[in-house]
Amino acid sequence: MAINVKVLARPVEDVSYVRATLKGMALTFRHLVDPHKVTVQYPEQRDELSPRWRGTHRMLTTEDGKAKCVACGLCPTVCPANCIKLVPGEDEQGNRYPLVFEIDEFRCIFCGYCQEVCPEEAIHVGRHYENSEYSREGFVYDLERLVSQTHAVCEMWDPTDPRGE
Amino acid sequence: MMTHGLAPLLQVARSQVPPPDVGFAWFISVPLIYTIIKILVVFTVYMVSAALLTLAERKISAWIQDRLGPNRVIKGWGQPLADGVKNFMKEETLPAAVNKPLFLMAPALAFIPALSLWAVLPFAAPLPLKWGLMPMVVADLPIGYLYILSLASLGVYGIVLAGWSSNNKYALLGGLRSSAQMVSYEIAMGMSTIPVLLLAGDVSLGTIIQEQERGLWNVLSLSIAAGIFIVAAFAETNRLPFDLPEAESELIAGYHTEYSAMKFSFFFIAEYCNMVTASALMVTLFFGGWTVPGWHAVNSAPWAWWKTAITLAAFLIKVMFFLFLYMWIRWTLPRFRYDQLMALGWKVMLPAALGYIVIIAAAILGLDMLGVPRTAVHGVPVYGLCLLGLNIVLLGLLLVVIDRGRLISPASARVRAAELARLRAVRERSSLAGRATLGAPGMAVRESSGVGD
Numbered sequence: 100m101a102i103n104v105k106v107l108a109r110p111v112e113d114v115s116y117v118r119a120t121l122k123g124m125a126l127t128f129r130h131l132v133d134p135h136k137v138t139v140q141y142p143e144q145r146d147e148l149s150p151r152w153r154g155t156h157r158m159l160t161t162e163d164g165k166a167k168c169v170a171c172g173l174c175p176t177v178c179p180a181n182c183i184k185l186v187p188g189e190d191e192q193g194n195r196y197p198l199v200f201e202i203d204e205f206r207c208i209f210c211g212y213c214q215e216v217c218p219e220e221a222i223h224v225g226r227h228y229e230n231s232e233y234s235r236e237g238f239v240y241d242l243e244r245l246v247s248q249t250h251a252v253c254e255m256w257d258p259t260d261p262r263g264e
Numbered sequence: 265m266m267t268h269g270l271a272p273l274l275q276v277a278r279s280q281v282p283p284p285d286v287g288f289a290w291f292i293s294v295p296l297i298y299t300i301i302k303i304l305v306v307f308t309v310y311m312v313s314a315a316l317l318t319l320a321e322r323k324i325s326a327w328i329q330d331r332l333g334p335n336r337v338i339k340g341w342g343q344p345l346a347d348g349v350k351n352f353m354k355e356e357t358l359p360a361a362v363n364k365p366l367f368l369m370a371p372a373l374a375f376i377p378a379l380s381l382w383a384v385l386p387f388a389a390p391l392p393l394k395w396g397l398m399p400m401v402v403a404d405l406p407i408g409y410l411y412i413l414s415l416a417s418l419g420v421y422g423i424v425l426a427g428w429s430s431n432n433k434y435a436l437l438g439g440l441r442s443s444a445q446m447v448s449y450e451i452a453m454g455m456s457t458i459p460v461l462l463l464a465g466d467v468s469l470g471t472i473i474q475e476q477e478r479g480l481w482n483v484l485s486l487s488i489a490a491g492i493f494i495v496a497a498f499a500e501t502n503r504l505p506f507d508l509p510e511a512e513s514e515l516i517a518g519y520h521t522e523y524s525a526m527k528f529s530f531f532f533i534a535e536y537c538n539m540v541t542a543s544a545l546m547v548t549l550f551f552g553g554w555t556v557p558g559w560h561a562v563n564s565a566p567w568a569w570w571k572t573a574i575t576l577a578a579f580l581i582k583v584m585f586f587l588f589l590y591m592w593i594r595w596t597l598p599r600f601r602y603d604q605l606m607a608l609g610w611k612v613m614l615p616a617a618l619g620y621i622v623i624i625a626a627a628i629l630g631l632d633m634l635g636v637p638r639t640a641v642h643g644v645p646v647y648g649l650c651l652l653g654l655n656i657v658l659l660g661l662l663l664v665v666i667d668r669g670r671l672i673s674p675a676s677a678r679v680r681a682a683e684l685a686r687l688r689a690v691r692e693r694s695s696l697a698g699r700a701t702l703g704a705p706g707m708a709v710r711e712s713s714g715v716g717d
Contacts, residue, residue, distance in 0.1 A: 134327050
């Protein structure tokens with residue numbers, strides 16, 4: 100044996116493999132006849148998501164169907180993954196609106212800071228997780244796509260009501 | 265048969281009675297026709313049950329592990345079919361460096377011995393037909409058990425040749441392990457069945473079953489032999505805890521690393537066929553074959569179709585129990601280490617089997633000389649009970665000697681003080697430990713005392 104290698108000698112005189120074997124067999128048999136039923140048949144059954152689940156983004160709209168976003172630039176500033184691209188614009192009345200608003204869902208780390216920082220409650224992370232695309236470009240969601248999402252949005256953690264009561 | 269004095273202990277072969285010559289023409293006789301029918305039926309049932317066993321294995325493993333198992337293709341029942349279709353559609357790979365003839369032949373070689381063993385296993389009471397009695401066995405060989413021993417030992421060729429012809433180091437290691445393992449356990453297996461032959465006085469499987477029907481099941485009158493046989497049969501079929509030839513985690517898959525598609529599937533079919541055959545052998549040799557325990561009327565002539573049906577059901581139930589045992593053990597026990605496997609085979613099972621032959625031969629001679637009747641007296645199988653008593657004593661001795669009374673001790677133990685001191689000394693010598701002690705003495709002390717846990 101190589102120098103200074105610890106090898107634990109088995110306490111052969113004290114243990115019984117017969118008993119260990121029987122014990123193991125009894126355990127597996129108990130599970131065989133009385134399994135713990137925990138499986139969720141995924142596509143048909145789904146577990147309910149937590150109200151604080153942070154998934155695919157969604158942009159909320161005003162009553163006339165326009166995005167609530169005022170292009171203040173807080174979300175691209177706070178975003179730690181740098182996944183939000185915002186080009187602000189201004190109309191004749193001086194109202195700011197986003198000319199370009201894109202979120203790269205691949206770069207996003209779903210921290211939810213954008214929702215937390217948004218003064219207009221426009222951008223949200225949502226309770227949704229099933230996304231698939233044929234290309235990486237497909238995961239860059241533009242404003243139109245963010246507006247058209249319909250899933251429920253995340254309820255952020257409220258420090259004054261930590262248990263959500 | 266051997267109630268008088270010192271008759272020969274074992275009659276190796278008796279002359280075979282030729283089948284009654286009832287025929288339509290010189291080349292087609294009734295026995296020939298029903299033999300062909302039996303071959304077709306047995307082969308079909310055997311193949312279908314091997315396929316269903318893959319499903320059973322997956323379901324039982326799933327339930328043991330709190331999962332559901334396959335439940336999509338026709339509620340799971342179509343899974344074997346889906347697997348078969350998948351294996352047919354897959355690409356057959358043929359690595360460049362393989363020994364082509366042997367590589368192609370090996371899957372068949374693994375499979376054929378297991379299949380041909382079924383020819384001599386009786387699976388029900390004989391069926392009376394218009395043309396005479398039809399024995400429910402494909403070929404009622406008078407040397408049945410010798411045939412089984414000789415063919416079962418061929419099973420290792422498929423695995424060894426697969427491992428060698430693949431030209432892959434892991435496959436070769438798997439093949440080497442399997443040859444060592446199967447050859448060692450074959451000896452214990454053969455030795456463990458000699459008491460059965462001594463007791464029956466014949467090597468025909470029909471006689472072995474009749475002998476158990478007259479007295480007690482061999483598992484009771486020859487329990488140690490039964491135990492050794494069951495363990496050896498697990499090793500022979502390469503099932504866990506003896507699956508060293510495959511050993512996914514260390515040999516990637518052992519002998520079938522280089523195989524794909526249907527050739528790979530053939531090894532799996534061979535494994536399940538081997539399981540069925542080994543289970544049927546256990547049932548035939550030690551658990552009364554197709555007889556129904558305690559129901560003499562159904563086990564003896566005059567034969568009727570319903571007796572055949574009941575005994576067939578009894579046989580299937582017994583075989584299924586052992587198949588379940590195979591799976592239950594597979595999903596419970598971890599794999600042996602290689603040296604432990606060899607030690608168990610050569611140092612425990614072989615001496616035990618050899619000693620048991622001597623003891624049982626002496627006991628049979630003694631009981632025969634004392635004039636103890638082989639048949640039951642007023643429904644009490646005296647002969648079997650005498651052997652059962654002997655077995656209980658022997659089993660107790662075996663557990664005390666080999667297990668040293670550890671059966672009742674816990675399955676785990678604390679490390680001894682001496683061992684702990686030795687480990688600490690090793691640690692003291694280690695330069696790494698020295699530095700750790702200089703840096704944080706408190707932590708080092710805690711670590712070394714933690715060894716005992």
